[in-house]
Amino acid sequence: MALYKEIADQILDKINSGIYKPGEKIPSIRQMASEFGCNKLTVQKAFDTLKQKGYLENMVGSGSFVKFPEKISRTGDIFDFKTSYISESFFPYEKARDIFTSLFDSEKTHAFSPSPVEGDPEFLNILGRYYQVPIKQMFIISGAQQGLDIISKVFLTHISDNILFEDPTYSGAISLFKARNFVPLELDGPDIKLLDKNLSAQIKLFYAMPAVHNPTGISYSLEKKEKIAQLSKKHHFYIIEDDYLSEFNENNLPRFVDICPEKTIYIKSLSQTTVSGIRLGFMIVPESLYDKFLYTKYSSDIASTGLLQKFAKMFIIQGYYEEYIKKIRKTTNNRKKKLIQLIKNYPGLSVSLPQSGYSLWIKSKKPVTLASVPWTRGENFSFSPEFKNYFRLSFMHMNDKTFEKGIIYLKEIFGRI
Incomplete structure (x- = not known):
């Protein structure tokens, strides 16, 4: 086997074993050449091979880095155990049809009128009552993924270095934020000692799924939530509380948005609890960040669909939800x-x-x-x-x-x- 292939295989082994992690800089061509006792052109050929295969990427002036995986969840399988949405076959389409018919009968073309950027005021009030959350700093989004995207834009500078994740965590967040910093999960939430240890001055955000964690299905204990809330004040970071399927957690524990609202960015998706085609959710952010978040949301898509907001409002009011x-x-x-x-x-x-x-x-x-x-x-x-x-x-x-x-x-x- 050519020496450059041996070098490429050894680098790939270190990537697959986790020695070289996504986003991490690998040794330079000069260092590799010295280690393998070869010329720099041979190492360059190994690097080029791995770049063509999507394992490495080059940053001009900085060196070569392990590339983050770029994955889109697709499935055409008959037996789909991958997709984490509820099948549309369960959705009460006859009741949905009645609501839409009523909307068009009463509002006619006004059913298509746009809502304010923060969302339909009546819908916001309904959501606030249903989920028992304050509506003062609430606004509507097109699903949780848009919420995460807005966060990435608000905290744009060096966000990969500034955000800490659970390990394991939601794959969509890994891809969006180019995740580098992790803390392991225990059966009732993160390892608090390791969390505290990883909270350097550069960490500004902690992404958590405390109600129903994706993928492990665990739920945070109240004790750990309170300790994390204390750490957020001590180390001056915000908690991104992704409320994933709290409707399917029997323990009605206080949330981060209840315990420390001034340090919590709360995200709730209705797409996960209804059907994937209803691209609606909401965010609640600290008062000091509200204007910046709302402007970023406006820059992203001006407003979430008014028709779906009207529909979802009636779906909840009439008890169907x-x-x-x-x-x-x-x-x-x-x-x-x-x-x-x-x-x-x-x-x-x-x-x-x-x-x-x-x-x-x-x-x-x-x-x-x-x-x-x-x-x-x-x-x-x-x-x-x-x-x-x-x-x-x-x-x-x-x-x-x-x-x-x-x-x-x-x-x-x-x-x-």
């Missing part, structure tokens, strides 16, 4: 029980309980070497090698008939692990 959530909770619990029972039949697989939400975070005793799998691999949520043997199994993006067939399909796949 609460009725729908109760139905989905029941289906979620039934499906989760079936999957947990199935996993018990395979000694090579394990799942730590309790887990909330409509995914399961599963550990395999050995690497899953199958070329194609119907779930999301652990490496999508963490750069730590320990999570390569984990996977997230989401189970609500199928109708009942397809899910039952999916159980049979999983038996076949699990038997090959």
